[in-house]
Amino acid sequence: MTKQQKQLLLRILISAVLFVVAACLPLSGIFRALAFVLPYVIVGFPVLKKAFFSLLRGRVNDENFLMAVASVGAFVLGEYPEGVAVVLFYAVGELFESYAVGKSRNSVAELMSLCPDAATVFRDGEWVSCDPEEIRVGDLLRILPGEKVPVYGRITQGTSSLDLRSLTGESVPADVSSGDAVLSGSINLSSVLTVQAEKAFEESTAAKILSMVEDAAAHRSKSESFVASFSRWYTPLVLLSALTVALVPPLFVGNWGDWIYRALEFLVVSCPCALVISVPLTYFGGIGGASRKGILVKGSDRLEALAKVDTMVFDKTGTLTHGVFDVTHVDGAEPKKLLEIAAHCEEFSTHPIARSLREGYGKPLVEERLSEFQETPGFGISARLDGRLYFVGNEAWMQKQGHTPPKTTRAGTHVFVADESQPLGIITISDRIKENAASSVSSLRRRGIRSLFMLTGDGNAAAESVCQQVGLDGFWANLLPGDKVETLKKVASTSKGGVSFVGDGINDAPVLMSADVGIAMGGIGSDAAIEAADVVLMQDDLSALPKAVFLARKTHAIVLENIVFSIGIKVLIMVLCALGVATMWHAVFADVGVSVIAILNAMRTLSRK
Amino acid sequence: MKKSYRIQNLCCANCARKIEDKIKKIDGVIDAKVLFMVQKLSLEVEDGALESVLAEAKRIAKSIEPDCEILS
Numbered sequence: 001m002t003k004q005q006k007q008l009l010l011r012i013l014i015s016a017v018l019f020v021v022a023a024c025l026p027l028s029g030i031f032r033a034l035a036f037v038l039p040y041v042i043v044g045f046p047v048l049k050k051a052f053f054s055l056l057r058g059r060v061n062d063e064n065f066l067m068a069v070a071s072v073g074a075f076v077l078g079e080y081p082e083g084v085a086v087v088l089f090y091a092v093g094e095l096f097e098s099y100a101v102g103k104s105r106n107s108v109a110e111l112m113s114l115c116p117d118a119a120t121v122f123r124d125g126e127w128v129s130c131d132p133e134e135i136r137v138g139d140l141l142r143i144l145p146g147e148k149v150p151v152y153g154r155i156t157q158g159t160s161s162l163d164l165r166s167l168t169g170e171s172v173p174a175d176v177s178s179g180d181a182v183l184s185g186s187i188n189l190s191s192v193l194t195v196q197a198e199k200a201f202e203e204s205t206a207a208k209i210l211s212m213v214e215d216a217a218a219h220r221s222k223s224e225s226f227v228a229s230f231s232r233w234y235t236p237l238v239l240l241s242a243l244t245v246a247l248v249p250p251l252f253v254g255n256w257g258d259w260i261y262r263a264l265e266f267l268v269v270s271c272p273c274a275l276v277i278s279v280p281l282t283y284f285g286g287i288g289g290a291s292r293k294g295i296l297v298k299g300s301d302r303l304e305a306l307a308k309v310d311t312m313v314f315d316k317t318g319t320l321t322h323g324v325f326d327v328t329h330v331d332g333a334e335p336k337k338l339l340e341i342a343a344h345c346e347e348f349s350t351h352p353i354a355r356s357l358r359e360g361y362g363k364p365l366v367e368e369r370l371s372e373f374q375e376t377p378g379f380g381i382s383a384r385l386d387g388r389l390y391f392v393g394n395e396a397w398m399q400k401q402g403h404t405p406p407k408t409t410r411a412g413t414h415v416f417v418a419d420e421s422q423p424l425g426i427i428t429i430s431d432r433i434k435e436n437a438a439s440s441v442s443s444l445r446r447r448g449i450r451s452l453f454m455l456t457g458d459g460n461a462a463a464e465s466v467c468q469q470v471g472l473d474g475f476w477a478n479l480l481p482g483d484k485v486e487t488l489k490k491v492a493s494t495s496k497g498g499v500s501f502v503g504d505g506i507n508d509a510p511v512l513m514s515a516d517v518g519i520a521m522g523g524i525g526s527d528a529a530i531e532a533a534d535v536v537l538m539q540d541d542l543s544a545l546p547k548a549v550f551l552a553r554k555t556h557a558i559v560l561e562n563i564v565f566s567i568g569i570k571v572l573i574m575v576l577c578a579l580g581v582a583t584m585w586h587a588v589f590a591d592v593g594v595s596v597i598a599i600l601n602a603m604r605t606l607s608r609k
Numbered sequence: 610m611k612k613s614y615r616i617q618n619l620c621c622a623n624c625a626r627k628i629e630d631k632i633k634k635i636d637g638v639i640d641a642k643v644l645f646m647v648q649k650l651s652l653e654v655e656d657g658a659l660e661s662v663l664a665e666a667k668r669i670a671k672s673i674e675p676d677c678e679i680l681s
Contacts, residue, residue, distance in 0.1 A: 004620075050675070057672065063623065098620050105646065217644040218651055228626050277622035277645075284646040 002102065008095045012088065015043035019084050036080035044071060044087035061236045063271035070267035074584060077261055082584040086268055093592040097277055100599045104285050107606055116148040132201045139197045143188045149195065151184050151204045157194035163187040168294040168538040208530065212296060216287050217280070219299025223559045227279045230567075231272035238574070242266035245578055258580070265577040268587040274595035275566040278602045279559055285605030286555030294538035295548045302534040306517045306549065307556035310497035312449050313488060315511070316456035316463065318504040319521055320470055320542075321431040325352060327360030328432065329410050332425020338417050342427055344370055345383045345392040353413060356429050380416075391418045398423060411465030430462065437470045440542035447549045453491060455484050455511075484511045492516070502545065519545070555605050562598045569594045610659065613651040616643070618676040628677075631669045637662050650679055 001009070022035035041048075051068035059065070067090055074083035119132045122140040132150035135141065140156065143149055149162070161173040167185045176182060182195055184204035201207055220228075246263035250256045283300035290297050297303045317323045332338045343361035346354035347370060358365065373383040379400060380393010391401050398405040398416045403423045405416055412430025416423060441452055454475040456463050463477035476487050488511055492499040501508070501515035504522060509532035512518030520533035522540030530536055537544045573590045576582035582590075619625055622645045629643035632650070637658030642651045654662045667679050 004618075053672075053675065094621075097622075101622075101646070214647050214649070217647050217649075218642050220642075231623060231626060232630070271623065273621065273623055276626060280622065280646050 001099065005095060005098055005102075008091060008098075011043050012091050012095065015039040015084070015088055015091075018042065019081075019088065022084075023081060033075065033078075033080055036075075036084050040071065040075075040084045040087060043084075043091050044068075047071075047087055047090065061239055063235060063273070066235070066239065066267040066270040070264045070270075070584075073260065073264040073267075077257060077264075079261070079584065082588075085585060085588050089588045089592045090271075093273070093595045096596055097273065097599060100603060101277065101281060104281060104288070104603060104606055107288065116150050119150040120144075135197050135201055137197055137200060141195045141197055143193045143195055145188055145190055145192065147188055149182045149184050149186050149188065151197050151201050152199040153182055153195040153197045155180050155182060155193055156196050158192055160188055160190045160193050163189050166292075170294065170539055212298060212530075216297060216299045216302075217284065219301045221283060221300040221304035221559075223304060223556075223563065224279055224283065224300060227275055227563065231276050234272045235270055238266055238270040241574065241578075242270075261584070262577050262580060265582065265584050265587045266574055268584060269570045269573055269591045271591070272566075274591075274598045275563065277595075278562045278566070278598035281599065282555055282558050282562065282602040282605055285602060286551060286558075289605050289607070290548065290551045293544065293547055293551075294541075295544055295551065296530075296536040296538065297548075297552075298534050298536075302517060303552050303555055304559075305498055306500065306535060306552035308497040309500045309517055309549070310449060311451045311453070311491060311495040311499045312444060312545075313453045313455060313491055313499060313501050313515070314472070315484075315501070315503035315508055316454050316458060316466055316475075317431060319502055320437050320454065320466055321433050323431060323504070325356045325413075325429050326432055327356060327427055328412060328430045329428040330425065331406075331408065331410075331428070332417070335425070338425045338427060341385055341390050341424070342392050342415060342417050344385050345373075345381045345390055348373060349375065349381070353415065353429055357415065357427065360427070360429075389420050392416070411462050413462075430465075433466055433469055434542055436541070436543050440545055441471050443543075443546040444549060447546050447553070449549065451495070455479055455487055457481070481507065481510075484508065485514050488514055504540075519548070551605075558601055558604060562601055565601075566594050566598050610656060611651065611653045612659065613649050614663075615680045616648050616650055616670070617678045617680060619643070619645065619648055619670075619674060620676070621674065624674045624677075628670050628673050631673070632662075632666045635662050635665050635669075641666075 016039070018039035022039060025035055027035055047064050047067050050064035051062070054060070054062035054065040067086065071083045071086040074080070074086065116132060118129045119135055120127050120142040121130050121135060122142070127142055135151050141150065141153065145160070155176060155178050157178060159177040161175045162182060163173050164170045164183070164186045167183060173189055182193070242263040245266060246260050250259045283303060286303055287297050287300065297306070314320050327339070330338055339357070339361045343357050344365055346357050347365050347367065369386050371384045373381070375381050376397070380391060380397035382389065382391050384390070391397060393416060395405045395414070395416060398418055401418060403418050406423055406426060408414060408426050408428070410428045412428045415427040415429065417425055417427065444452065452472045454463065454467055454472050456475065456477050457479050458477060460477045463475045467475045479487060488499065488501055498516035500517040500519055501511050502519045502521065503512055504520065512520060512532040517535060518533045519535045519537065520530070521537045535548060537548070569590055573582060573587055577587060625643045625645040629641060632638060632641040632643070637655045638652065639655060640653040644651065650666065652662065652666070663679070663681060670677050670679055
């Protein structure tokens with residue numbers, strides 16, 4: 001608790017005790033009034049002071065002023081306990097609000113405490129402590145176990161493991177050793193590391209994340225704008241209704257005191273505080289809670305848009321697949337022999353497929369075994385391995401040799417192997433689908449994403465295979481980079497809630513930008529992706545997607561609940577007060593109660609689940 | 610130009626909203642946001658107007674919330 005909060009609490013307690021004493025004393029008349037004035041002034045002084053200043057400036061629609069009118073009015077009407085209760089419970093609500101706001105601020109600040117306060121740098125022959133902002137590229141840094149890495153750099157000495165949790169949400173520590181890159185914001189766990197700085201502090205991941213989360217508050221959602229304009233009208237409207245209730249009915253039915261009391265009850269609920277605080281608080285908590293899971297959202301508006309998304313479009317290579325080409329299938333009588341032949345024949349080729357073949361074979365190649373090597377561009381290779389002639393290449397290359405190429409239904413790029421007399425088999429090279437792609441897609445469906453599509457520059461067969469294995473609704477293949485934006489627009493025109501594009505951010509920045517919500521995966525290290533995307537998944541992990549959607553929807557639901565609940569209760573109380581059913585006690589409890597419940601509800605976004 | 614300032618003792622969200630509304634109306638202000646949760650004022654003003662805008666903003670903040678202070 002801060003000093004101000006403690007003072008407020010003290011005031012509330014003293015006032016509450018005096019209030020109970022005053023209520024128990026067998027006093028009457030002026031003495032009873034005086035007994036209640038003491039607790040009233042103790043807790044109500046700040047309200048009275050602000051009300052006085054507002055009055056001086058002629059601002060009669062100020063909540064403090066209205067609160068003061070309500071409580072003083074209650075005193076004048078002889079309802080002393082009610083008068084005290086108005087300011088006492090108003091103060092309780094205020095204390096609770098400031099405590100809750102402070103708590104969630106701290107909780108987000110704590111998780112954002114990615115930057116160390118000091119760094120140890122090697123300068124002029126000795127290790128000195130300095131501010132992380134003073135680190136220059138090329139400096140040698142020493143990072144002790146338990147310390148945070150201040151800037152991006154490379155390990156020159158030492159072996160340790162790093163905790164990346166506050167950065168990516170990944171809970172398994174990463175083992176690192178000399179030559180490995182280290183990210184700012186990660187925590188050194190086991191032993192001393194010497195690191196050479198490769199980036200300045202402002203360019204480091206930690207500094208970027210920090211400024212992003214702070215900036216996020218400036219991008220307001222529609223709900224926040226609604227609440228702001230609502231509260232602009234709310235107080236004057238309540239004031240007007242109060243005046244109407246106080247002046248109009250008694251003209252016809254008389255009984256002025258009773259109607260004025262009812263009007264004063266209106267003023268008790270005149271502060272739109274619960275609403276105005278709970279909505280930004282919810283978004284703040286939502287964005288903070290998301291970044292704790294390695295999901296960076298660039299604004300409340302983006303979180304709101306994500307909550308409404310009903311269509312998701314994925315990039316294929318690097319997003320649904322690993323983006324690394326591997327030998328996935330070898331079909332033939334002797335698979336090992338087939339790979340051995342292909343790898344040797346492709347020994348001198350620089351084609352990526354040749355590299356995949358060599359890696360797939362995995363054993364050292366013996367150059368002397370090869371002779372009469374000949375490459376026919378666009379077709380393949382002929383060469384002798386251990387004296388026997390082989391042909392390695394595409395389908396057309398087989399036909400050229402007079403062979404009928406065997407049929408295959410496997411998706412990917414096919415490499416055919418044959419000798420002089422017959423085809424020997426097929427090696428299939430393809431991109432591997434990420435292990436959790438299918439499960440992430442199905443949990444996205446469970447979270448309410450109705451349509452999921454894929455865009456790729458690759459051919460139909462490869463696209464269809466990935467599409468089926470992952471469980472998507474459809475795909476667009478053979479797209480040039482420029483076509484992707486057009487295709488996304490086409491998809492967007494069929495979606496009601498909005499379209500989200502998920503890519504690795506490397507060369508799909510324009511697509512990321514044209515989507516309602518652009519999501520970049522594996523954001524760490526790729527500045528272009530962080531710039532272009534609305535949401536950045538720090539880890540290259542598809543399972544963060546359903547989590548992000550879930551968080552966005554949960555946040556949005558809480559915001560709606562709070563808006564409907566706060567406005568609903570206030571309107572209900574005003575109706576009941578006007579009818580004379582509710583007393584000022586009800587109004588006071590309803591007002592503070594709504595604040596407390598709305599704030600507690602908002603704070604659910606900070607929960608660790 | 611854009612600039613942002615820390616705000617101290619801004620303790621009521623509705624006041625933050627009111628301060629923002631008023632600052633937006635100052636001459637020379639293109640856009641202004643009072644961010645209650647991060648206790649910041651972010652200002653976008655026309656070139657050369659910053660000093661006068663800031664002085665006026667400080668006065669407005671004080672008049673709505675007497676304890677509150679824009680740090681610069």
